Amino acid sequence: MESLVNHYFERMDINDSLTSVYDLERLVARVSLGNVNGRDLIQLKTSLQQIPGLVQAIAAIDEPDVWQAVIDKLEAYPEVIELIERAITDNPPIQITEGNIIRDGYDEQLDRYRDAMNNGKLWIAMLQKEEREKTGIKTLKIGYNRIFGYYIEVTKANLAALPEGTYERKQTLANAERFVTPALKEKETLILEAEEKSVELEHELFVALREEIKGYSRQLQALAKLVAEIDVLQSFAHVSEAYHFSKPELSNSDRNLSIKEGRHPVVERVIGKDKFVPNSISMNEDNHILLITGPNMSGKSTYMRQVALIVILAQMGCFVPAEKAHLPIFDQIFTRIGAADDLYSGQSTFMVEMVETNQALRFATDKSLILFDEIGRGTATYDGMALAEAILRYIDRTIKGKTLFSTHYHELTQLEADLAGTKNVHVGAIEKDGELVFLHKLMQGPADKSYGLHVAKLAGMPHELIAEAQVILNSLNEQHVLHAGTGIPVPDDTVEQLALFQENAMQPNEKHILDELSDLALEDCTPMQAMLMIDGWKKLLKSQKSR
Structure with a gap:
C-alpha cells in the first residue's frame, strides 16, 4: 500500500484499468453456478481484456520485490476472451432463450437457419414472379396463414391457365383455389423449421459455451x-493521500498503544477538517483502562470510536488518520456504545447493555x-455505579485488555488511586459568559463538573424549566457532603437508596402484623386457624385506614 501511495501516476493508471473491470467475483460465481447469461459473458470478456493494462501499470512501479509475485499471478486467459469474442454478439439479450445471442459464423447449421429466415420472404417474392410469368x-x-402455411392462390376464372400435374389443390374458396407445389413445400419446411429450431439451437450452443x-x-x-485486493489497496492509497493519513507502526511484541493527533475519518469529513479537533491517546504496557469523563456532547463517544476505527484501518493494511500511531495487534474489538431496546425479544435497553457487556467480559x-x-x-444510580465499578475492577484484575470506559459517575474517578492500571482523562469544556463551550480536547485528570443543565439549555428547553432545575440541583447539593476540593456531590453514608419497602414508613398495626407473621409456626396451624388470623389482620388494617 505504501508503494502505491508513493507512485501517484502509476496508481492512476491502475485505477483507470480497474474502472472497466466489472464485479469479477459475482461474474465468476454465476459462471460456477451455471446461470450466467450473454451479457455476463460480455462483462467477463471486457474485464479480462483490462488485465494486460493492469499488469503494465503495476510493472511501471518498478519495485519487483513488492509486486512481482502479484504480476506473475495476473493472467488474462486470452483463450476465454477469444471464445467469448467469437461466440457472443456485442449486445446479447438478458434471456438466453430469446435468440440473437450467438454471433454469425460460429455454427454452420445456425447460419443456414438464419439465412432461411432472413431470405425466405425474398425467395417467396421471386417464386411468385416466376409463377406469374410461367402461367401468364x-x-x-x-400467401401464408397459420393453418395451411404457404399457398399459391388463383382465381377460378384463371384455373384453366394452370398446367396439369404441377399444382396440388389445398383449399377451395368461393372465388379462388389455393394450391401448393413441391418447391413451395420444400421452402416452407425450411423457413418454418428455421424459425422454430434456430432459437433452440442457439440455446444449446450457449449452454455448451457456458460449460x-x-x-x-x-x-x-x-x-x-x-484483482479485488489490488482494487482495495489502491483505494486505501487514494484515501490515505487525499486525507493525509500516516503509516502506523504495528507491534505484536508489546502492548503500548500510542496515537498522536488521531481523527475520526467520517466525522472529520462531515464537519470539515478545520472544525474537527484531533486527539491523542497514550497507554503503556501497564495502563489497561482509560476512564473518560466529561459533559454530554463533548466528544467522548467520538473519541472512543475513532480509536477503534484507527485500529481497524491499521490492521486492514491502510494508513490511519493520525500524525503518528504505534499500535499493538488486537485479536478482537468489543463495544457497548449507544442505547437500543430489543423489543422483539422483550429486552430493555439496560438488559441489552448487560448482555453485550457480558459478551465482552x-x-x-x-x-x-x-x-x-x-x-x-x-438502571438506578447506585446499582449502575456499583456495576460500573465492579466491571472496571474485573477488567483490571482478570482481563487486562486495553479498555476505554466513559462515564458520568464521577465517583469512579477515585479508582485511579486504587487500580494501578487505570488512568483518568476528560474531555474539556469551559463556561464563558454563562454559556457552555465544548473544547472537544482530551485532557489529563477527571472532569470537575457534568454540565447537564448547560446541555439541556443547548437543546432548547424552556428557560423557566432550566431555572427550576438549577434550584433543585442547589438543594440536592446542600443535602449531600461535597467532595473536598472538587465540588462533586458525593452521597452521605446515612442516605440510602430507596428500598422497595420502607420500614420507617410502617404503621404500628402493620409492625404488629409482621411480628405475628414472623413468629407464626405455620406447620402447627389448621386451615381454619390460619383463616381466622388473616381475617383479624385485615380488620386491623381496615381500622387503621379509617382513622
Whole structure:
C-alpha cells in the first residue's frame, strides 16, 4: 500500500484499468453456478481484456520485490476472451432463450437457419414472379396463414391457365383455389423449421459455451480475488493521500498503544477538517483502562470510536488518520456504545447493555480492545455505579485488555488511586459568559463538573424549566457532603437508596402484623386457624385506614 501511495501516476493508471473491470467475483460465481447469461459473458470478456493494462501499470512501479509475485499471478486467459469474442454478439439479450445471442459464423447449421429466415420472404417474392410469368396469370399470388402455411392462390376464372400435374389443390374458396407445389413445400419446411429450431439451437450452443468457460472457474476465482485486493489497496492509497493519513507502526511484541493527533475519518469529513479537533491517546504496557469523563456532547463517544476505527484501518493494511500511531495487534474489538431496546425479544435497553457487556467480559483477552460507553446508566444510580465499578475492577484484575470506559459517575474517578492500571482523562469544556463551550480536547485528570443543565439549555428547553432545575440541583447539593476540593456531590453514608419497602414508613398495626407473621409456626396451624388470623389482620388494617 505504501508503494502505491508513493507512485501517484502509476496508481492512476491502475485505477483507470480497474474502472472497466466489472464485479469479477459475482461474474465468476454465476459462471460456477451455471446461470450466467450473454451479457455476463460480455462483462467477463471486457474485464479480462483490462488485465494486460493492469499488469503494465503495476510493472511501471518498478519495485519487483513488492509486486512481482502479484504480476506473475495476473493472467488474462486470452483463450476465454477469444471464445467469448467469437461466440457472443456485442449486445446479447438478458434471456438466453430469446435468440440473437450467438454471433454469425460460429455454427454452420445456425447460419443456414438464419439465412432461411432472413431470405425466405425474398425467395417467396421471386417464386411468385416466376409463377406469374410461367402461367401468364397476373393476379396469381403467394400467401401464408397459420393453418395451411404457404399457398399459391388463383382465381377460378384463371384455373384453366394452370398446367396439369404441377399444382396440388389445398383449399377451395368461393372465388379462388389455393394450391401448393413441391418447391413451395420444400421452402416452407425450411423457413418454418428455421424459425422454430434456430432459437433452440442457439440455446444449446450457449449452454455448451457456458460449460466450457465453467472449466476455468477455479482460475477465474483466484484472479477475481487478486484483482479485488489490488482494487482495495489502491483505494486505501487514494484515501490515505487525499486525507493525509500516516503509516502506523504495528507491534505484536508489546502492548503500548500510542496515537498522536488521531481523527475520526467520517466525522472529520462531515464537519470539515478545520472544525474537527484531533486527539491523542497514550497507554503503556501497564495502563489497561482509560476512564473518560466529561459533559454530554463533548466528544467522548467520538473519541472512543475513532480509536477503534484507527485500529481497524491499521490492521486492514491502510494508513490511519493520525500524525503518528504505534499500535499493538488486537485479536478482537468489543463495544457497548449507544442505547437500543430489543423489543422483539422483550429486552430493555439496560438488559441489552448487560448482555453485550457480558459478551465482552466473557470472551475478551489481554489482546482485545474494549469500548464501554456509560455502562450502568440504564438502571438506578447506585446499582449502575456499583456495576460500573465492579466491571472496571474485573477488567483490571482478570482481563487486562486495553479498555476505554466513559462515564458520568464521577465517583469512579477515585479508582485511579486504587487500580494501578487505570488512568483518568476528560474531555474539556469551559463556561464563558454563562454559556457552555465544548473544547472537544482530551485532557489529563477527571472532569470537575457534568454540565447537564448547560446541555439541556443547548437543546432548547424552556428557560423557566432550566431555572427550576438549577434550584433543585442547589438543594440536592446542600443535602449531600461535597467532595473536598472538587465540588462533586458525593452521597452521605446515612442516605440510602430507596428500598422497595420502607420500614420507617410502617404503621404500628402493620409492625404488629409482621411480628405475628414472623413468629407464626405455620406447620402447627389448621386451615381454619390460619383463616381466622388473616381475617383479624385485615380488620386491623381496615381500622387503621379509617382513622
